Amino acid sequence: MRASALILAGGSGTRFWPASRRRRPKQLLTLDGERSLLARTVERLAPLVPAERVWISTTRDLAPAVAAELHGIDRERILVEPLVRNTAPAILGAVARLPAAVRREPIAVLPADHFIADPAAFLATLGAAFGVAARDGRVLALGVVPRWPETGFGYLELAEELPGPPGLRRVERFREKPDLATARKLVASGRHHWNAGMFVFTGERLLAAAREIDADLVAAVEAWAAAPERDDLYAGLPSISIDYAVMERLSGLATLALDCGWDDLGSWSALFSHLAADAAGNRVRGEGFAVEAGGNLLFADHGAIAVLGVEGLVVVQSGDVVLVVPRDRAQEVRRLVERVAAHGRDDLL
Amino acid sequence: MRASALILAGGSGTRFWPASRRRRPKQLLTLDGERSLLARTVERLAPLVPAERVWISTTRDLAPAVAAELHGIDRERILVEPLVRNTAPAILGAVARLPAAVRREPIAVLPADHFIADPAAFLATLGAAFGVAARDGRVLALGVVPRWPETGFGYLELAEELPGPPGLRRVERFREKPDLATARKLVASGRHHWNAGMFVFTGERLLAAAREIDADLVAAVEAWAAAPERDDLYAGLPSISIDYAVMERLSGLATLALDCGWDDLGSWSALFSHLAADAAGNRVRGEGFAVEAGGNLLFADHGAIAVLGVEGLVVVQSGDVVLVVPRDRAQEVRRLVERVAAHGRDDLL
Numbered sequence: 001m002r003a004s005a006l007i008l009a010g011g012s013g014t015r016f017w018p019a020s021r022r023r024r025p026k027q028l029l030t031l032d033g034e035r036s037l038l039a040r041t042v043e044r045l046a047p048l049v050p051a052e053r054v055w056i057s058t059t060r061d062l063a064p065a066v067a068a069e070l071h072g073i074d075r076e077r078i079l080v081e082p083l084v085r086n087t088a089p090a091i092l093g094a095v096a097r098l099p100a101a102v103r104r105e106p107i108a109v110l111p112a113d114h115f116i117a118d119p120a121a122f123l124a125t126l127g128a129a130f131g132v133a134a135r136d137g138r139v140l141a142l143g144v145v146p147r148w149p150e151t152g153f154g155y156l157e158l159a160e161e162l163p164g165p166p167g168l169r170r171v172e173r174f175r176e177k178p179d180l181a182t183a184r185k186l187v188a189s190g191r192h193h194w195n196a197g198m199f200v201f202t203g204e205r206l207l208a209a210a211r212e213i214d215a216d217l218v219a220a221v222e223a224w225a226a227a228p229e230r231d232d233l234y235a236g237l238p239s240i241s242i243d244y245a246v247m248e249r250l251s252g253l254a255t256l257a258l259d260c261g262w263d264d265l266g267s268w269s270a271l272f273s274h275l276a277a278d279a280a281g282n283r284v285r286g287e288g289f290a291v292e293a294g295g296n297l298l299f300a301d302h303g304a305i306a307v308l309g310v311e312g313l314v315v316v317q318s319g320d321v322v323l324v325v326p327r328d329r330a331q332e333v334r335r336l337v338e339r340v341a342a343h344g345r346d347d348l349l
Numbered sequence: 350m351r352a353s354a355l356i357l358a359g360g361s362g363t364r365f366w367p368a369s370r371r372r373r374p375k376q377l378l379t380l381d382g383e384r385s386l387l388a389r390t391v392e393r394l395a396p397l398v399p400a401e402r403v404w405i406s407t408t409r410d411l412a413p414a415v416a417a418e419l420h421g422i423d424r425e426r427i428l429v430e431p432l433v434r435n436t437a438p439a440i441l442g443a444v445a446r447l448p449a450a451v452r453r454e455p456i457a458v459l460p461a462d463h464f465i466a467d468p469a470a471f472l473a474t475l476g477a478a479f480g481v482a483a484r485d486g487r488v489l490a491l492g493v494v495p496r497w498p499e500t501g502f503g504y505l506e507l508a509e510e511l512p513g514p515p516g517l518r519r520v521e522r523f524r525e526k527p528d529l530a531t532a533r534k535l536v537a538s539g540r541h542h543w544n545a546g547m548f549v550f551t552g553e554r555l556l557a558a559a560r561e562i563d564a565d566l567v568a569a570v571e572a573w574a575a576a577p578e579r580d581d582l583y584a585g586l587p588s589i590s591i592d593y594a595v596m597e598r599l600s601g602l603a604t605l606a607l608d609c610g611w612d613d614l615g616s617w618s619a620l621f622s623h624l625a626a627d628a629a630g631n632r633v634r635g636e637g638f639a640v641e642a643g644g645n646l647l648f649a650d651h652g653a654i655a656v657l658g659v660e661g662l663v664v665v666q667s668g669d670v671v672l673v674v675p676r677d678r679a680q681e682v683r684r685l686v687e688r689v690a691a692h693g694r695d696d697l698l
Binding site for chain 2: 018289291300302303304305306307308309310313315317319320321322323324325326329332333335336339340343345348
């Protein structure tokens with residue numbers, strides 16, 4: 001069985017500022033290994049999906065950096081979104097542009113900027129999902145077995161088991177990001193998994209399913225896919241997520257349980273938890289010196305960071321910007337980005 | 350009356366690391382104004398001692414940087430110590446090398462790296478000291494009126510008043526750096542001033558007084574001053590302070606009270622107290638952004654520092670090194686410098 005992957009690498013965000021910038025979003029950063037999250041996403045797939053069957057969806061601005069990061073990738077496999085239009089146009093548009101032979105085979109849609117602690121477990125589940133998509137023509141959403149009552153993710157409510165590999169179930173419905181009390185109930189129920197934005201299907205089946213739900217949308221997407229130089233056609237597409245446009249409305253959506261130490265790396269604090277600690281409990285990327293200081297994340301993409309007498313801080317040196325924030329407030333970095341933007345210092349963003 | 354100044358600019362230290370480095374010690378840093386502490390020391394004197402009567406004592410390593418900082422200074426007025434031999438050889442050697450006419454006039458010996466809040470008060474006291482040195486041939490140590498029980502300075506114990514300007518007294522003796530209880534008593538006594546390492550005398554009188562105390566030392570200094578290319582002669586001089594070699598043993602040493610907001614800027618924390626605060630109580634040099642953060646010193650000699658949710662920190666970005674330390678532990682920066690040195694990273698020092 002041959003399978004492909006479509007990696008969504010067009011995202012932008014501020015959670016890893018100042019390491020992430022407008023021209024260098026999170027997926028292009030080297031956060032936890034020797035290469036970028038994007039490159040690691042491709043490398044991780046290799047035993048199951050060789051690099052020459054990996055397709056990338058990204059923006060026009062980021063396409064050169066993506067090509068440089070994945071040196072040697074065939075430029076035809078970088079599918080450029082002319083404008084930002086959320087995941088439904090991005091995924092449907094990319095699938096519509098795939099060669100017909102590829103569209104008949106299973107494909108995994110995967111974000112480019114996530115962390116996976118156990119790649120073998122990830123590949124085992126992905127392989128099983130490819131098998132279900134090929135055999136049954138099903139569309140699958142991978143459901144991450146929750147490890148804590150996270151309020152930052154949506155959840156998949158699981159219905160009955162389906163014939164197939166262990167853990168294959170029908171999805172009853174999508175749950176929006178819950179409050180903490182609800183999240184605790186969902187996790188305790190054992191019937192709710194995190195929606196990680198990872199899907200497996202054959203392209204033909206996805207387009208057929210989407211056409212049943214919204215024929216106009218698919219027609220518009222296919223019109224652009226037939227003339228991708230026509231930015232105006234893409235501009236006319238609605239800015240809508242694949243969940244809302246297709247997945248939540250799709251009867252027979254299936255899910256496989258994914259238990260591979262997945263994390264979306266949503267903040268500097270999340271990165272802290274995935275790096276190895278030194279004797280004082282500091283996590284250091286790049287060069288760091290610490291005296292009577294513990295539990296800090298020291299992240300230097302050049303030079304060195306020296307700390308004394310501080311606990312639980314995130315300290316980042318990237319380019320010409322330094323960030324200092326307590327680990328437990330790292331998710332508020334966006335507020336600093338807004339402050340910098342308000343001062344007209346777009347050169348720092 | 351003509352007077353001169355001899356500025357001691359050969360010092361090194363680690364208290365302002367990473368802004369200060371081996372090749373760029375504190376006196377060459379721009380900490381509190383638009384120009385370096387050294388340049389500000391020269392500028393501050395100008396109403397009383399024009400730049401062309403300012404002499405600089407510094408090391409061979411630092412001489413080029415000193416000349417660049419004081420652009421236009423006559424290189425003959427930069428007196429180079431071939432080796433580091435403490436303040437007695439530096440001051441006596443420099444005085445012995447002055448032109449005979451300058452040696453007959455009053456001269457002030459001043460550190461290059463101190464802070465003075467009230468330059469007019471400083472100049473008024475200095476002018477009075479020049480008058481005493483010219484009229485009476487006295488050697489004077491300026492005594493800073495203490496503003497708190499500092500344990501990091503030595504003290505001058507004051508004896509009887511002397512005829513002359515108000516506040517002119519004989520020095521009874523030098524007190525070493527005291528412990529806190531002793532410091533409190535000294536300050537409460539009203540008879541002890543801080544020894545700030547600032548002296549006023551005529552060169553001829555200083556050499557004569559030193560000759561009475563240690564004729565061999567002065568002879569050795571004068572032998573080098575007559576052949577300053579002979580590094581071996583300087584190398585043979587003892588490494589000894591001017592206080593110990595001369596001032597403490599000199600009968601009739603006088604002092605004038607100096608009350609000009611003087612501070613030796615002994616740490617990042619001291620600098621904090623001399624910079625203007627923004628609305629949140631942060632003190633910023635260079636570019637800083639703060640959200641829900643107060644009481645921090647943000648010091649960036651390039652780029653920008655962004656902080657959120659932290660209080661009372663010193664954050665420095667200088668060259669490719671970042672320092673984070675609580676303000677109340679800023680005097681421990683030396684420990685980080687030792688750690689960096691222990692890792693063989695002299696390039697960061």
